[in-house]
Amino acid sequence: MSKKSKKDLDTFTCKRCGTCCSGAGFVHIHKDECISIAKYLATPLEEFFDKYTVADAVDGERFLIDGPGEDKPCIFLTRDADGLSGCRIQAAKPRQCQGFPFKWRRPNFEKWCKGMAE
Numbered sequence: 001m002s003k004k005s006k007k008d009l010d011t012f013t014c015k016r017c018g019t020c021c022s023g024a025g026f027v028h029i030h031k032d033e034c035i036s037i038a039k040y041l042a043t044p045l046e047e048f049f050d051k052y053t054v055a056d057a058v059d060g061e062r063f064l065i066d067g068p069g070e071d072k073p074c075i076f077l078t079r080d081a082d083g084l085s086g087c088r089i090q091a092a093k094p095r096q097c098q099g100f101p102f103k104w105r106r107p108n109f110e111k112w113c114k115g116m117a118e
């Protein structure tokens with residue numbers, strides 16, 4: 001199986017493996033995004049903060065929490081019966097998520113992102 005080059009993202013198609021939404025790491029969400037996502041979920045903002053986020057002890061910036069599971073999935077990661085992953089807040093997902101893998105990448109992402117396999 002050949003691999004796409006790290007620079008060859010113009011033909012990239014997400015294979016919905018969910019790996020980028022799992023494991024170590026954080027999804028940083030800014031205040032405007034919290035408001036948008038809470039509205040999308042029809043959830044009061046304070047309830048959204050309590051149920052889905054944790055605040056940084058130093059500056060109060062917020063991060064999405066992990067859902068249950070040893071692979072530390074994002075709280076909003078869904079898995080279909082066919083094994084494909086999805087995002088419960090796809091239409092309102094954070095900018096950090098929108099930017100992967102085009103604007104930023106974790107090291108060696110081409111080794112685990114199935115969209116990078118031909």
Ligand code: SF4
Nearest residue numbers: 014015018020113115
């Ligand atoms: S790791 Fe790659 S293929 Fe898998 S869900 Fe994320 S972007 Fe899509």
Ligand code: SF4
Nearest residue numbers: 021074076077087097
């Ligand atoms: S918000 Fe959606 S796209 Fe972002 S990490 Fe969570 S499940 Fe993935």
